[in-house]
Each structure stands twice: as structure tokens, then as C-alpha cells.
Amino acid sequence: MARSVYFGGTILTMEEPLYAQALVEEDGVIRYVGQLETALELAGPQARKVDMEGRCLMPAFLDPHSHFMACANSLLQVQLGECADQEEICQRLGDFVQREHLQPGEWVRGTGYDQNDLAQGCPPDRWMLDRACPDHPVVIQHASGHVGVFNSRALELLGVDENTPCPQGGVMEKDHEGRLTGYMEENAFLSLLQKVPMPDLKDLMDALVRAQDRYASYGIATVQEGMVMDAMLPLYQAMLAQKLLKLDVVAYADPRDCKKIMEQFGDRVGHYKDHVKIGGDKIFLDGSPQGRTAWMRQPYEGEEDYRGYPVLTDEQVYGRLKSALERNVQILAHCNGDQAAEQYLSVMERLERETGRRLRRPVMIHAQLVGRDQLPRLKALGMIPSFFVAHVYHWGEVHVKNFGLERAEHISPAGTAATLGIPFTFHQDAPVIQPNMLETVWCAVNRRTKTGRLLGEEERISTLEALKAVTVYAAYQYFEEDRKGSLAVGKAADFVILGQDPLTADPMALRDIPVLETIKDGRTIWPG
Template identity: 55%
Template sequence: MKRLYQNGTILTMENDELAEAVLVEDGRIRYVGTQRSAPRVAPTETVDLNGKALLPAFIDAHSHFSAAANALLQVPLEECVTKEEITERVGAFIKERRIAPGEWVTARGYDHNQLAGGLHPDRDTLDRVAPTNPLVLQHRSGHVGVFNTRALQRLGVTDETVPPPGGLIQKKDGRLTGYMEETAFLQYLKQVPTPEPAALLDAYRLAQQKYASHGITTVQEGMMVDLMEPMLRAMLDAGLLRLDLVGYVDAAGGERLLNAFRAHLRTYVGHFKIGGYKMFLDGSPQGRTAWMRTPYVGGGCGYPTLTDDEARRYLQRALKDGMQLLAHCNGDAAAAQYLRLCREAAGQGADLAAIRPVMIHAQLLGPDQLDEVRALSVIPSFFVAHVYHWGDTHIRNFGADRAKLISPTGSALHQDICFTFHQDTPVLDPDMLETIWCAATRRTKAGVLLGENERIPVYEALRAVTANAAYQYFEENEKGSIAVGKRADLVVLDQDPLAVPPEDLRGVRVVETIKDGETIYAADS
């Protein structure tokens, strides 16, 4: 099948070049140039763009694909602004789904910053709505949450339970409140039973369609643990994947996964490959668990989740295996730890550029740290949509002067640093156009211009989710721009994103998403 695209704006993302026509054949781009010189070999389907824009498909630089699928089976709490709304939604979910006593209920997406008093729900609140069901609420950041009494009992957590290093199990007057942070919360969350395989496979299909509806053709499994092996295997055996999925194995283990998917190491098989390892160095700034060099307003600096020795061991593992390492770093102290260990490894002769280390989120990465980021070949993947979704919270937590420097994309661009963008789905929907809008306008929900000098041109924001993201995945020769020989991973937008005012970018819509030359999403279908 040959398709010739013409009569629209074609942004190649190749050195500002525009094209009049693109020919796709057998999943590859065979021609880029003028309409006049385009090959007219039969049989060729001519696609009239009718003034719409054709771009390379968007590439998700960091998210959690399985968690995004699971989220479709959970109680959505993103819009809740009171604890009463939370309990009403949970209660309605239990009733509508006819969940039997004793069955687990999982809810996600609440944000205590939106609730009255800025306080998390507690176990007593959850017990009233789910007295016979173990229930867990996961914070929108994914790093903290609350268990009810039935859940704590099922997990064996008591008033005497000691939290693991880098975590918190909260007590009040010596009694568990149900609230946990970081390693403690994640440790017990892993023990919550997964949905039935058939339900989860259906959710994988729906999650995949959601990414595709936002113009994305490459997605990430941002933290793979051994318990995920059966469902990943079932997904591959079912031939479910149409998007490319890049997985990152927990740097602290993952032997079962590595053995099970050895054929997938750095190579796509059935649209899935293992790209490297992942480690967490801190928490989230909106939860005040990100590890900071300077205290938050009101005190506290957050905390690390790994010692230097642990993080060093994981970095050395990645270097030894020739695998990329993703390090979750929100705070500037966590960034400093990662950069310090990278500098140490480079001083011992390690070739960091060969593994392209990534700093995930990099929200509070300091301007004074950017020189070292560049020198050590570290790729920051900025969660720049925080500017809109939590910018007002960051002003409260850090003060205006520090908050305006979150996701310092303008400074990074000025220093010629390769950076990418992501939404950390399911924390946020995988809406690349909203993220591009955030990077170009930097407006908070309250309308505050947060970091005028950190705004970047729309073209550079587009590069962050196309060419730069392809480079992050070592796929710059296959994806990220419209060039002869590359995969025909494309997206059609209803407007040229470079022609609309930056403040109107959120109104641009994905019309069609094309993977390897085949349409996998169409807005009118």
C-alpha cells in the first residue's frame, strides 16, 4: 500500500524544513519533497490533507502503560475537591460494579492540595464508605496514598510496623492513620491484587487507544517489576500491541523480567522492547516529598529514597550491561545526587554518553546544575505540565521566585541541552498538545505567568516530543522526524501548531494517528 500525503502543512521536524508531499510505502517514508516531483507509481492512494498539518507522531518519553490501563478499572478521583466527593464516588463505584464484601477496591487521582485544609483523607473516612472492603486511595502523584482498616489488616500492617528506608507510615497518637509515603506506600501497593487477566487485557486495549487519540505511537512502561511478567506475557501472546512499548526494569531487581524477555533487550519484538533500568531518588514536590537543597516554605526538605551506595550500584549495573538508566529526580538535591554519581563514574572512565542517562521529571533542577547536565550527557525529561496543573501549589510550597524555575526549559534550551517532555500517565492524560501549550505559555490554573524566561518557542516544544524523544530512545534513525527511510509514524492535526497563537494550542485537535503507515486512530471513526 502506497499513500501520498499532500495539500497541507507538512512539518518534517528536520532543521525547520517544510515539505509539500510525503509518500509512504510498506510502513516507511519513501519520499519527502515537492508535489511536482512526487512519484506517481500506481497503485497509490492520494490523501488530501485539506489544509491540515502532518507531523511525525508524538513519542511518550515517560509514563506507566500498565498503570494507565489499571487506572481505567479504578475509581477516578481527579476532579474531587472535598472528602465527601471522594467517598461518594467510591460508594457509587462499589454499588455500580456490585463489588462483593472482601474484594479490593482501588481509587486513584485525589490531590490533597485541592481538598479543604490541604489534608489527606484518613482510614476512618474510608472505613465509613467501605467497611467490608479493603480500599486504597492513590494520590495523583502516585507517590503517596491512604489505606482503610480492612486493607491494613489484609496487608499485615500494624501500629508496630516499621516503614522501609525512604518511606513513611503515618501515626497519630500511636495509631495508624492509613496514610503512607514513598517506599512504604509503593511496597504495600504492589501487594494489592491485580485485576482479572481478561479485564486487564481489555484495559490495555483501551489505554492504547487513549495514547493513540493523542497522536502518540511510542509509549513507555516506566517501572517494570517482576510481578508484571505474566500480564506483559499475556499481552504479547495476544498480539495486542499496535504501539511501540519501551519498558524499564526496576534497577533493584528484575531478573525474572530480564530472563523472560531476553529477546526484547533493546530490540522490538511484537512492538515491545526493554530499554534499560529505572530507579527513584525522591518523591513529588506537590506532596512535599521531593528532596530539596533548600527547605520548603514552612520547613522540611523532603528526603532521599536511596543511599549513594544503592544508587551507585544501580548506575554501575546499567553501565556494565550497556543499558540506559532512568532516574526519577524531582528535587534539586535528588538531581545533585544523580549528577554526583554520574560525575564520579565519568571520572573513572565510564562512557555516559553511550547509555544516554535520563533524569525523569527534573522539575526543580537548578539553573546552576545545567552545565553539569550537559557535560555528563544527561537528558532531562521535564514534566512541564506541572506548571499548569500544580504551579499554584508550587508557589505555596516554594515561594514565587523558586516556583518560577520549575521545569527550566528555557534555560536548558539556551544551553543547548537535549530535553524531552512527558505527562507521567496516568498522573495526567497523555495530552502532548496540552504539554506543548504549557511549555510555550507557562500559565498556572489561576492564570499566573510562572517563569516568563523559561517559556520556549512552539517548534522547540514540538521537538521535545518528536526528534528529541526519539533520540532519548536511541531511535533517532527510525523516528522523530519525517525523512526518507524512517518509519511512517505520523500524526495529522486539524491546524498547524506553528500558525496558531501559543495560548490557543490546547484547542488544536488530533485528527488521525498513523503507525507504520497504517491508521490506528481517526477522530471521526
């Protein structure tokens, strides 16, 4: 039996009492939390003694929503997030072809552009991408993941032309001559993106190891696969066969495309096996607020009637929710706009009325513009909002432009939710942004945009409440409150060691606190 005693610093339990002098870990499980003298006596003279030298030990963070495989895949793509104009996007794509010595016909994928940051206010069209990479099929993906552009060769390989029907809940843009520009939104874009060939398996396996290290470097020990489909199954099988996983992965399946997943991973529904658990189902109800595809009750600023649009009809949503209810699995719904929130709430209320049964801890993912008037109904349904609160910093000024100041001040209304006693979580939707939990905590506490504007003072929350959103509440979202999220006897020894106690730090300095070590089941997983 290997025992370790942690002492000599701050031990932040996220329980009552909030602090302890020492902690004893044995075989990946917490055996004692409390006084140092008792811990040393319990651990015995042979125990490993870890003097934290004034640093802070607290529960490892749990990622309530991201796309683990996409994070790995993004490491093999051209990064476009800092491009200032269309020409720089094209230049980076062309440079990538030369640097990687791609052969004619090999796919080029770019990710992370944001039209709000481009001089032209829109991405390059298919013909610009053709000129940048004349011998290659190309796709570039918006930072939100919901829209993007294909070049002519890509459209040809995917069998798409001007006569191709546009899927429900999507847009295939055409110019004044009726030609496809290559730009597509939501279902039109995502359905084609799924058909783009995956990179080489070895390259993907290497990228998956790097992606795990990236999560762990931010203090995260549990991650999410926010939309797993049958096409991803060989990658997971290879990862498990090679024993590459060191983080826990909670996967949510597309209910339309998970037959093979359930055949091969059905024994993982609701519990872990080799670090992988099937958490339930995932559906999309609308798009992205910064991409102007989120579905709103009122028009976008400057528009007469445009409010975004839905992905599914009410009956389709009802069918998805009823299926999850009948199988007794959790459901996550991507929901940004307040009209999408209204659809989710009203359909779930109808389902409860008609069946007399309730879904288990349903989650509203992003909940960017959920109305404060809608939150009491959300609480009544036992629904958990998982806020993408870092939008305040990364796209806050864009939201002011798109929705006006009054609506923008209440994006990710964590303050209102806290007042109502609603448990909520925070996420980064990685790879949309880096899975930087302390930056997200900083965003929730300070609510500052990139210009320094305070956006929604009444929605600010305390540092302690923000930390709960990525520890105890996140564990609750995953039905793992008995194993993770706080430091208590019998729970998993999943820790993060920080350079400073965040509860005593200057709130404006929270994002600067260094993550020094991440520990999973008693073993250090970062640094490696």
C-alpha cells in the same frame, strides 16, 4: 507494494527544510519527502492518494515517560481527581462498590486525589475509608502516584500494623496515640501497593486496549512503561499472545525485580520485538513536589528545616548506576528536587571518574526543581532532562505555595536548557495527567498556571522547540533518531494529522488544536 501519497496540506517535517509539499509512504516506511510532482511520479498511478485538505501532517509524538500498564489499570479504578473534600472521596468509593456490585472482600482502588484541592488539605484517614466501604479493603492513591491511604482491612490483609518497620525512604504516618492512620509516603506506600491484587485478566486486557486508544487519540505512537516488574510479566505475555499491541512500548525495569523479565524478554533489550523493547533500568531518588516529598537543597516554604527526603543512599545509587554501566543499558532516575538532582549528578560524576566510562544517554525524569546552576553539569554528563512541564499549569500555584515565587518560576527550566543547548523532552507521567502532548506544548510555550499567572517568563520556549521535545529529542532519548521523530526518507511512517499547523497557530490556542488521525507504520490506529 502499497504506496500512499500525502499532499494538499501542511507537511511539517521537523527536519531541514521544515516543510514539504508531499510525502510518499510504502509498507510502513517513508520513501520520499519533497515536491508534489516528484512524489506522484515516484508513487505511480496506482498509489493511494491522501488529500489532507489543508490539515497538518507531522511526525507522531513519542511519550518520553509514563506508565502504560498503570494507565490501563486506572481505567478500572475510582477517579478522585475532581473531589472537593474528603466526604466526596468517600462517597465516590461507596458508589463504586454499589455500581459495580462488588462482593465483600473485593478490593476497591481509587486514584487521582490531590490534598491541595481538598477542603481539609489532607486525604481521609483509614477510619473514614472503613466507614465508606466497611466490607472491602481500600487503597486510594495521590495524583502523583507516590503517596496514598489504606483502610484497616487493607492493612490487615497486607500484614501491616504499628509494629511493622517503615522502609527506608518512606513514611508510615501515626496519630498522637501511636496508631497508623493509613496514610503512607514513597517506599512505604509503593512497596505495599505492589502487593495489592491485580484486577481480573480479561478486564485488564480490555483496559489495555482502551489505554492504547487514549494515547493514540493524543497523536502518540510510542509509549513508555516507566517501571515494569516481574509481577506485570503475565499481563504483557497475555497482551502479546492476543496481539493487542499496536503502539511501540519502551519498558524500563526495576533492577531489583526483573529476573523473570530478563529471562523471558532478554532478547528485547535495546530493540523491538512485537512492539516491545526493554530500554534499560529505572530508579527513584525522591518523591513529589506537590506532595511535599521531593528532596530539596533548601527547606520548603514556611518550614524551618524540612526539605523532603531521599529514597536511596549515595552508595545504593552508585551500585545501581554501576550495574547499568556494566550491562551497557540506559538508566532513568526519577528526580524532582534539586538535592535529588545533586545526588544523581554527583554520584554519576564519581562513577565516571573512577571507571573512565560514561553511561549511555542517562535521563533525569521530571527534573522539576533541578537548579539552573546544575544544568551545565548535566550537559557535561550527556544527561537528558525529561521535564514534566505541564506542572506549570496543573500545580504551578501549589509550587508557589510550597517553594516561594522565585523557585517556582524556574520549575521545568526548559528555557535555560535550550539556551545551554541541552536536548530535553516533555512528558505527562500518565496516568498522573492525561498524555495530552499539545496541552504540554501549550504549557511550555505559555507557562500559565490555572489562575492565569505567567510563571517564569524566561523559561518559556518557542513552539518549534517545544515540538522538538516530543518528536526529535524524544526519539533521541530512545536511541531511535534514525527511525522516528521527523519525516525523512527511511524513517518509520508514524504520523499525526492535526487540524492546524501548530507553528502558525496562536500560542494560546495550541492546546485546542484537534488531533484528527494517528498513523503507525503506515496504518491508521486512531480513530479505530
